[in-house]
Amino acid sequence: MGKGYYISKHLATAAMILAAIALVTIIALSVVYNREKSKNTAKLTNATTSAVPPTPKPSNEPWDKYRLPDTLSPQYYNITLWPRLVMDANGMYIFTGISDVMFTCVKKTDLILIHSNKLNLTLFNGRHAKLTGMSGVTAPAIKSTWLQTQTQYLVIQLKGKLNPGKSYWLHTEFTGELADDLEGFYRSEYMEDGEKKIIAITQMQATYARKAFPCFDEPAMKAVFNIILIHDRGMTALSNSQEIRTEDVIIDEMPVTRTTFEPTARMSTYLVAFVVSDFSYINNEDKAGVLVRIWARKKAIDDGQGDYALSITQPILEFFESYYNTSYPLSKSDQVALPDFNSGAMENWGLVTYRETALLYDPQTSANGNKQRIATVVSHELAHMWFGNLVTLKWWNDLWLNEGFASYVEYLGADHAEPTWNIKDQIILYDMQRAFAVDSLTSSHPLSRKEEEVNTPAEISEMFSTISYSKGAAVLKMLSEFLTEPVFAKGLSNYLKQFAFGSSVHSDLWDHLQKSLDQAPGMKLPRSVHEIMSRWILQMGFPVITIDTRTGNVSQKHFLVEKDAVVERNSEFNYEWFVPIKWMKKGQVQDQMWLLQKSAIHKPMKVSKGEWVLANHNVSGYFRVNYDHGNWERLLSQLETNHQTIPVVNRAQILDDAFNLARASIINITLALRTTKYLVREREYIPWEAALRSLNYFFQLFDRNEVYGALQAYLKKQVKPLFEHFGTISSNWTKVPNGHTDQFTQIIALSLACGTGVEGCREITKSWFKKWMQNPRVNPIHPNLRSTVYCNAIAAGGADEWNFGWQMFQKATVAAEAVKLRAALACTKVPWLLNRYLEYSINPEKIRKQDATSTIGYIASNVIGQPLAWNFVRANWDYFFKVYGTGSFTFSRLISDITSKFCTPFELSQLKRFQKDNAETGFGSGTQALQQAIERTTAKIKWLAENKEPVLQWFISESA
Incomplete structure (x- = not known):
């Protein structure tokens, strides 16, 4: 057993009260169940339905609003569900259920x-539900019921009134489809040992619990869940809490197993989870006695693919217990790898679900990057066990509080599990720079939106965006830096203790961080935490800080990638921020300064000749930096003479800032290009990755015109020393470096060298792939290099290479290997193969539904495949909208991917026509992504008109 749900003396008292209430409730519930047990059990197999048309929709009635009224508060659910894993006579997979709330x-x-x-709800005397009172209370009779499809309600009108302070039971029975739509309670299919396996799994976030059982489906509507799953014998049922009883029974002459689970902690509906499968598991217990299990397909477990996840789960859980100063709230932690899963992972309390690529690691076929992804995703989801699950946001407009926080501390947890990786620096690449790209558009939005802006399921899904995750992480990192990590962690611990098993808003966190700050000796900020952070979360965007080292003047301005863009969203703060600036002068770290207005003179930043200033030391702040021309020249000179004087992450920052300042026409593009010249001496991963991301903008703009040849020639010159370096230290590419990030840099060296035609590179990749084709049972390519080798070999080859890759993809038993092959198949230069692959993408027998949109994105990244993918998506828009339109990242990413290369007036007109032609169908959770695509394309057109010629001339001159 674990330490229990509660975490302090004060909360321990509350635990006893809750336990007493739970006992009374369970007894009362058993009375209800015993009274109707015989007829209700039978109805699990024959839940009758009747189509009752909804009443005409009046205006402004409560059932026409997407938010629940504040009249009722759920306390307990008692849910019995029975998924059928065999197709019925109508060719459908279904589940049946009984729910009492x-x-x-x-x-x-x-x-x-x-x-x-x-x-499909069972009717009781023409009504969709039954209502009874508790503790002698008489419930009013039901007057009428109907299903309000638009707002997804069961509406129950009563003949009398419910009384405040009184409790009632609402009973429903229902049938649902166990579809393969990746939402709610759904089915997944996979092949193992030549046999088709079917399992039942869930994804409730954000608004899909209502597809599994009637519920008060809002995050603040927390309750205790008592769950029973009926399933085929030989299968295992899992849920959020520990199973307490498993019985083989006969129901309707069918031999089945009934698994009963202990009552859950008080939790939100979106965290409820079920899995019915024949998976295997491995397990251990942490120091507190918490049971930790990794579940997956039997072969995956037998092959040891769950071992790595198990090895890091315990230390990460223990780290977060220490970091939060709060015990893990549950008695077990199950983590399950699923063949079909739309998200990367889901933090269901006590039963975390993952894509296989995010949990399973095979040392023989998985790359170093796969291992890192597992560490960070596991850390992210386990961070949610406290922040998000124990304390939950009140409404989805504050989603960033959940996801931004987990996206920040995932680096801390992973660093604890793998201390030699130095992974914390990578937040610069994977969150901060990613957030900058979106947050510099006028179509961005604040981290915390107004509640009235987030109502419909599609609007809720749109909140699962780069802003909520990556900007949230970057802003919280900045907050932790200027508060210091001990002050931040103490305030966080107190916040979790106060709001445990409840919900909160972001200002509650600010209050506790302020109290922690006030108690820290010698700690003081120029403004309160609330005043500082309101400017970062209640207005979109971020500033560019400009430093004039001739005068010491420091100023700020809202950074927008399009210089003439008009911001329509008003801000009460006029797009000004309170900015903490850590900085260096000629290599020496200086005292932090705060910029509290548009501009100020900071005398220490006025420097003498030969000195240079570098602001945002270690990239602790969420802002870009610009300098006077003289300081830029001195920084470039320092990079050329001794780049290691500048911290690694700041070298990446200089590159990223310079290119984006040039895109916004704030500095000259040739100045930005000059930041890449020192790369001939760079060996570190983070600066190289930042450079490639910056130059990727150029690939998108120029891969169809004459600039591309000169760009390739220049990059070939820059990457050749890196390619030769790794050729030397890897004994001519026969082994990989020992260093974690060195292995990533080696991949960049091989990929960029092959892409730019460095002598010997393409020959190496083609020879490796040819050897594999000659002996498919023995893959001679190191897992780290497979993505690059597969792509280059398939791009250089024809139908034979593609078909071989397809065969290996179909045979792959490790998810990470399947992803590498699926991406590489999009690299072919043969149009008919790409068109065939696009058709495969919407055939679930060939490409899983969870992978369709990313497969099309891979094809769209190919210069030949981009127009094919664009036309394909437009031609099949109704299908994509129906299947993925209410998804989170996947649907918006599809739109971003297929339009990423757009940079001409004709393509802009196509985008706008697409928007107009499909206005009636709509764009769902991709609405904002489409607007961002239009904005980006408009900016590119303007930028190209001004910069194409100087860019061409610079590349020509530097590649000579």
Whole structure:
């Protein structure tokens, strides 16, 4: 057993009270169940339905609003579900269920609204539910019921009023489809040992719990869940809490197993999870006795693919217990690798679900990057066990509080598990720079939006964006830096203790961080935490800080990638920020300064001849930096003479800032290009990766015109020393470096060298791939290099190479290897193969639904495949919208991927026509992505008109 749900003396008292209430409730519930047990059990197999048309939709009625009224508060659910893993006579997979929810009336009302979507509800005397009172309370009779499809409600009108302070049970029985739509309670299929396997799994976030059972499906509507799963014998059922009883029973002459789980902690509906499968597991216990299990397909477990995840789960859990100063709230931690899963992973409390690529690692076929991804994703999800699950956001407009926080501390947890990786620096690449790219558009949005802006399921899905995750992480990193990590962690611990098993808003966190700061000796900020952070989360965007080292003047301005863009979203802060600036002078770290207005004179930043200033030391702040021309020249000179004087992450920052300042026409493009000249001496991963991301903008702009040849020639010259360096230290590419990030840099060296035609590179990759084709059972290519080798070999080859890659993809038993092959198949230069591959992408027998949009994105990144992918998506828009339109990242990324190369007036007109032609169908969670695509394309057109010729001339002159 674990340490229990509660985490302090104060909360321990509350635990006893809750336990007593739970006992009374369970007894009361058992009375209800015993009374109707015989008829209800039978109805699990024959839940009758009747189509009752919704009443005409009046204006402004409670059931026409997407938010639940504040009249009822759920306390307990008792749910029994039975998924059928065999197709029925109608060719469908279904599940049946019974649900009882006990709720307390908060305000007198004659109306019950509860979410229900795509469930066929059993009728009781013409009504969709039954209502009974608790503790002698008489429930009013039900007047009428109907399903309000638009807002996804079961509406129950009563003949009398519910009374405040009184509790009631609402009983429903239902049938749902166990579809393969990756939402709610759904099915997944996979092949193992030549046999087709079917399992039942869940994804409730954000608004899909209502597809599994009627519920009050809002994050603040927390309750305790008592769950029973009925399933085929020989299968295992999992849920959020520990199983307490497993019985083989006969129901309707069918031999089945009934698994009963202990009551959950008080939690949100979006965290409820079930898995019914024949998976295997490995396990251990942490120091506190928490049971940790890794579940996956039997072959994957037998092959040891779960071993790495198991080895890091315990230390990461223990790290977060220490970091939060709060015990893990549950008695077990199950982590399950799923064949079909739309998200990367989901933090269901006690039953975390993952894509296989995010949890399974095979040392023989998985790359170093796969291992790092598993460490960071596991850390991210386990961070949520406290921040997000124990304390939950009140509404989805504050999603960033959950996801931004987990995206920040995932680096801390992974660093604890793998201390030699130095992984914390990579937040610069994978979150900060990613957020900058989106947040520099006028179509961005604040981290915390107004509640009225986030109502519909599609609007909620749009919140699962780069802004919520990556900007949230970057801003919280900045906050932790200027508070110091001990002050930040102490405030966080107190916040978790106060709001445990409840919900909060972002200002609650600011209050506790301020109290922690006030108690820290010698710590003081120029403004309160609330005042500082409001400017970072309540207005979109970020500043560019300009430093004039001739005068010491420091100023700020809202950074927008399009210089003439008009910001339509108003800000009460006028797009000014309170900015903490850490900085260096000629290699020496200086005292932090704060910029609290548009501009100020900071005398220490006025330097003498030969000195240079570098602001945002270690990239601790969420802002870009510009300098006077003289300081830029001195920084470039320092990079050329001794680049190691400048910290690694700041070298990456200089590159990224310079290119984006040039895109915004703030500095000359040739100045930005000059920041890449020193790369001939660079050997570190983070600066090289930042350079490639910056230059990727050039690939998108120029891969169809005459600039591309000169660009290739220049990059060939820059990467050749790196390629030769790794050829030497890897004994002519026969081994990989020992250093974690050195292995990433080796991949860059091989990929860029082959892409630019460095002598000997393409011959190496083609020879490796040819050897593999000659003996498919023995792959001679190191897992780290396979993505690059596969892509280059398939691009250089024809149908034979493609077909071989396809065969190996179909045979792959390790998910990470399948991803490498699936991406590489998009590298072919043969149009008919690309068109065939596009058709494969929407055939679930060939490409899983979870992988369709990313496969099309891979094809769109190919200069030949981009127009094919664009035309394909437009031609099949109705299909994509129906299947993926309410998804989170996947749908918006599809739109971003297929339009990433757009940079001409004709392509802009196509985008706008596409927007107009599909206005009636809509764009769902991709609405903002489409607007961003239009904005980016407009900016590119303007930028090209001004910069194409000087860029061409610079590359010609430097590649000579």
